Amino acid sequence: MSNMIIGRYVPGNSIIHRLDPRVKLILSISFIVLIFLANNWLGYVVLGLFTLVAVVSTKISLAVYLRGLKPVLWLIIFTIILQLFFSPAGHVYLAFGPFTVTDMGIINACYVFLRFVFIILMSTVLTLTTPPLALADALEYMMKPLLKIKFPVYELSLMLAIALRFVPTLMDETVKVMNAQRARGVDFASGSIIKRSKAIVPILIPLFVGSIQRAIDLGDAMEARGYQGGENRTKFRVLKWQRRDTVAVLIFVCVLVVLIATRFII
Amino acid sequence: MAIEFKNVNYVYQAGTPFANSALTNLNFKIQPNAYTALIGHTGSGKSTILQLLDGLIKPTAGQILFDGHVIDNKTPQKDLAKVRQHVGIVFQFPESQLFEQTVLKDVMFGPQNFGKTPMEAQKLAEKALKLVNLPAEYWQKSPFDLSGGQMRRVAIAGVLAIEPQILILDEPTAGLDPVGRKEMMTMFAQLHAKQNLTIILVTHQMEDVAEYADDVLVMAAGKLVKHADPQTIFADEAWLQEQQLDVPHAVMFRNKLVAQGFDLPKNIVNVEQLAKSLQVKLRGDGLNE
Ligand SMILES: Nc1ncnc2c1ncn2[C@@H]1O[C@H](COP(=O)(O)OP(=O)(O)OP(=O)(O)O)[C@@H](O)[C@H]1O
Ligand SMILES: [Mg+2]
Numbered sequence: 001m002s003n004m005i006i007g008r009y010v011p012g013n014s015i016i017h018r019l020d021p022r023v024k025l026i027l028s029i030s031f032i033v034l035i036f037l038a039n040n041w042l043g044y045v046v047l048g049l050f051t052l053v054a055v056v057s058t059k060i061s062l063a064v065y066l067r068g069l070k071p072v073l074w075l076i077i078f079t080i081i082l083q084l085f086f087s088p089a090g091h092v093y094l095a096f097g098p099f100t101v102t103d104m105g106i107i108n109a110c111y112v113f114l115r116f117v118f119i120i121l122m123s124t125v126l127t128l129t130t131p132p133l134a135l136a137d138a139l140e141y142m143m144k145p146l147l148k149i150k151f152p153v154y155e156l157s158l159m160l161a162i163a164l165r166f167v168p169t170l171m172d173e174t175v176k177v178m179n180a181q182r183a184r185g186v187d188f189a190s191g192s193i194i195k196r197s198k199a200i201v202p203i204l205i206p207l208f209v210g211s212i213q214r215a216i217d218l219g220d221a222m223e224a225r226g227y228q229g230g231e232n233r234t235k236f237r238v239l240k241w242q243r244r245d246t247v248a249v250l251i252f253v254c255v256l257v258v259l260i261a262t263r264f265i266i
Numbered sequence: 267m268a269i270e271f272k273n274v275n276y277v278y279q280a281g282t283p284f285a286n287s288a289l290t291n292l293n294f295k296i297q298p299n300a301y302t303a304l305i306g307h308t309g310s311g312k313s314t315i316l317q318l319l320d321g322l323i324k325p326t327a328g329q330i331l332f333d334g335h336v337i338d339n340k341t342p343q344k345d346l347a348k349v350r351q352h353v354g355i356v357f358q359f360p361e362s363q364l365f366e367q368t369v370l371k372d373v374m375f376g377p378q379n380f381g382k383t384p385m386e387a388q389k390l391a392e393k394a395l396k397l398v399n400l401p402a403e404y405w406q407k408s409p410f411d412l413s414g415g416q417m418r419r420v421a422i423a424g425v426l427a428i429e430p431q432i433l434i435l436d437e438p439t440a441g442l443d444p445v446g447r448k449e450m451m452t453m454f455a456q457l458h459a460k461q462n463l464t465i466i467l468v469t470h471q472m473e474d475v476a477e478y479a480d481d482v483l484v485m486a487a488g489k490l491v492k493h494a495d496p497q498t499i500f501a502d503e504a505w506l507q508e509q510q511l512d513v514p515h516a517v518m519f520r521n522k523l524v525a526q527g528f529d530l531p532k533n534i535v536n537v538e539q540l541a542k543s544l545q546v547k548l549r550g551d552g553l554n555e
Pocket of ligand 1: 278279286287288306307308309310311312313314315
């Protein structure tokens with residue numbers, strides 16, 4: 001559990017940390033679109049520089065980001081291999097049976113690799129610098145137009161916020177229950193698949209019982225304090241647009257323009 | 267079983283930005299058949315020590331010796347499992363480990379995992395349930411239909427049923443009523459006396475330390491700051507308060523009497539000793555008149 005870097009907030013005070021979560025969310029999503037604008041090496045250089053600047057300005061050690069890449073390493077390698085062997089066009093270097101390695105294939109593989117890395121790094125920037133609850137607030141804000149079609153925006157975002165709030169609790173609880181059962185002789189590390197999957201029952205049941213109990217308690221507590229969601233409820237964390245947010249958007253637009261320009265230069 | 271900690275360090279989530287050093291350079295020895303109390307302010311590292319003692323986590327640096335058997339950062343998981351067979355641990359709020367359909371089955375879970383047949387496991391379970399004083403009418407019920415105190419008893423029975431040589435207790439009586447509390451603590455004391463169990467007790471109840479322990483480890487911010495018998499520990503009230511701890515009521519009472527000019531021996535830590543020395547004192551004074 002301690003290896004899960006993606007999705008974990010690292011407290012800090014960098015410029016990226018202080019950006020409005022709505023800006024970060026929107027820009028991170030737009031970045032994925034941005035990536036597909038690059039169609040030559042110059043475009044990828046621009047994207048790489050942009051990503052690097054974002055990563056460095058979070059003031060979080062590079063090792064943390066590299067560890068974030070590790071879990072998806074196999075996915076990346078698999079895609080690269082597909083690209084490498086199944087690109088039919090271009091000058092052929094190697095051929096055995098249906099597999100051919102061409103110059104186009106190699107270049108495409110490189111691009112795919114870079115796309116993966118950029119997207120993962122950028123989403124890691126988002127999750128490392130934004131508390132989950134702030135992200136939930138940002139989502140709620142962005143979903144507000146859906147209120148017009150009677151979509152339960154407030155309820156959904158409350159559910160999301162509660163779920164996010166209890167993720168760490170549930171992780172702690174899992175470790176605790178696992179420890180208690182290991183102390184009673186359960187071995188999660190060895191034995192056949194059947195034996196190991198049986199060992200999950202003594203963990204899942206206490207977790208379910210605990211979660212249901214917590215949900216009941218939380219519901220009671222909210223009701224006792226007269227909780228009412230919806231339109232007129234004021235917020236504890238008020239999202240405020242600052243000048244740095246405008247600057248961030250402007251920088252992003254500049255990168256966009258430069259990227260489009262690279263398509264014509266080469 | 268003798269246990270020895272040699273320069274033990276533990277860091278939570280080592281090598282991540284969340285790294286958190288919980289224990290630094292621990293050195294101590296626990297004699298076989300000792301009743302050791304582990305005390306210290308919240309977050310001082312007590313629960314972390316207990317997890318090390320049960321082989322649930324490995325020291326980041328240093329060694330732990332169980333009767334000469336070494337556990338360090340390189341020890342494979344298999345060897346840790348062997349340690350667990352001899353160590354029973356009752357966690358803080360252990361009722362969250364219950365999962366079986368009936369109380370009896372839940373208590374049999376431990377012994378069966380450690381290789382006992384269902385018949386043997388049932389015998390052990392019944393014995394343990396009697397020890398924790400849970401009436402037989404509850405044995406076939408679902409553990410989730412019991413009261414909090416009864417669930418606690420079932421969970422403790424589940425640990426006792428594996429017949430450990432070392433019993434580790436992390437605030438076992440937190441949240442129990444006074445009678446249940448007394449009953450539990452007496453039961454542990456009897457196990458300690460009759461079955462030569464080594465007991466390690468984490469508690470915030472100084473009365474329990476004074477009453478039952480013969481050895482005390484005081485932790486503060488991940489370091490062992492004092493290791494002595496209860497008499498020595500409770501002799502220095504000011505120092506204990508610095509550690510955010512307190513002396514038992516009997517010691518408080520004695521200190522107040524001494525401040526008023528009474529002459530009482532220094533080694534009083536529990537009510538019984540206090541009553542005895544008061545009796546001697548009052549009788550002696552009475553004879554002088
Ligand atoms: N899973 C964990 N991950 C990171 N840090 C932890 C973890 N568990 C405990 N810690 C930290 O290690 C330190 C020691 O914690 P520990 O649980 O051993 O304290 P304790 O003495 O048992 O406290 P209490 O009296 O409240 O039970 C604390 O600073 C705590 O924040
Ligand atoms: Mg603790």
